[in-house]
Amino acid sequence: MADQPSEGRFVRPYAITGGRTDVDLDIDVATQIEATPRGVAAQSRYRWEAAQVIDVCRNPVALMEIAAALSLPLGVVRVVIADLEKDGAVGVHRPADEDLNSASYTELLERVLEGIRSL
Amino acid sequence: MRRTPVKIVVAGGFGVGKTTFVGAISEIEPLRSEAVMTDASTGVDDLTDVTRKTTTTVAMDFGRVGLGEDLVLYLFGTPGQGRFHFMWNELSRGAIGAVILADTRRLDDCFAAIDFFESRAVPFVVAVNTFHGARFHQLEDVRAALQIPATTPVGYCDARERHDVQRSLVGLVTHALVQARTEVPSA
Numbered sequence: 327m328a329d330q331p332s333e334g335r336f337v338r339p340y341a342i343t344g345g346r347t348d349v350d351l352d353i354d355v356a357t358q359i360e361a362t363p364r365g366v367a368a369q370s371r372y373r374w375e376a377a378q379v380i381d382v383c384r385n386p387v388a389l390m391e392i393a394a395a396l397s398l399p400l401g402v403v404r405v406v407i408a409d410l411e412k413d414g415a416v417g418v419h420r421p422a423d424e425d426l427n428s429a430s431y432t433e434l435l436e437r438v439l440e441g442i443r444s445l
Numbered sequence: 446m447r448r449t450p451v452k453i454v455v456a457g458g459f460g461v462g463k464t465t466f467v468g469a470i471s472e473i474e475p476l477r478s479e480a481v482m483t484d485a486s487t488g489v490d491d492l493t494d495v496t497r498k499t500t501t502t503v504a505m506d507f508g509r510v511g512l513g514e515d516l517v518l519y520l521f522g523t524p525g526q527g528r529f530h531f532m533w534n535e536l537s538r539g540a541i542g543a544v545i546l547a548d549t550r551r552l553d554d555c556f557a558a559i560d561f562f563e564s565r566a567v568p569f570v571v572a573v574n575t576f577h578g579a580r581f582h583q584l585e586d587v588r589a590a591l592q593i594p595a596t597t598p599v600g601y602c603d604a605r606e607r608h609d610v611q612r613s614l615v616g617l618v619t620h621a622l623v624q625a626r627t628e629v630p631s632a
Binding site: 357358386390395397399400421437442 | 614622
């Protein structure tokens with residue numbers, strides 16, 4: 327994509343967001359984002375940065391991975407994703423409440439430990 | 446397939462080997478992401494050594510390791526200086542914990558990280574990087590110099606060696622498990 331410059335690419339990052347930085351900060355850097363079929367279908371109608379986000383997250387990827395792939399600051403990508411989520415163009419995989427209680431947290435750590443040992 | 450993401454922070458001073466550590470175990474080449482720090486997001490005291498700029502771009506490198514089908518681990522290498530605390534806040538939120546990489550020739554570089562994670566009760570281990578070859582200090586001397594409790598693991602780690610990195614991560618998650626079980630006695 328880097329060799330496909332389009333005019334949007336040269337806009338100052340915070341111009342993309344209209345100066346907004348006050349978005350939903352509950353999107354963690356590791357939160358998985360995935361384009362919806364609706365988002366993929368509508369991709370060509372979005373501006374450069376939003377269209378690129380949809381492209382990068384056809385399979386689930388972390389917020390941080392999207393920012394790195396597009397060379398955009400995290401804060402900017404958060405705003406774009408929050409807008410796309412409102413449109414139903416991407417899904418944000420937020421942790422379920424039951425995943426946050428302590429019993430399932432120790433269970434999660436055990437699975438992580440086993441996973442790292444098996445690498 | 447929904448995969449649950451988990452995070453581990455790799456902290457330490459400039460040039461201590463954070464990106465090497467991440468790269469040794471990541472299934473992708475470490476990626477770089479940037480965040481912009483403005484004077485609104487940091488304390489006044491933190492800006493004492495930022496003379497002219499009121500914004501600073503912080504680059505951090507991260508890697509990814511799939512752990513089975515439903516878990517994905519992200520490792521974040523993050524700058525060690527105290528003025529980047531805002532980034533540590535962001536990265537350590539919900540993180541399993543931190544591996545603090547230490548270079549025994551510059552132990553001072555990890556004080557800020559230790560203070561940060563200790564004060565927020567984020568589990569951490571100290572990995573003394575043997576990247577530069579020699580083991581200059583005994584681990585117990587390092588522990589004493591860093592004034593960390595006997596319960597916090599301190600070990601050697603050659604950040605270039607996948608096996609060493611894996612062992613450090615196992616040490617951290619084991620430590621985090623002990624801490625989690627201590628906080629909440631199992632029902």
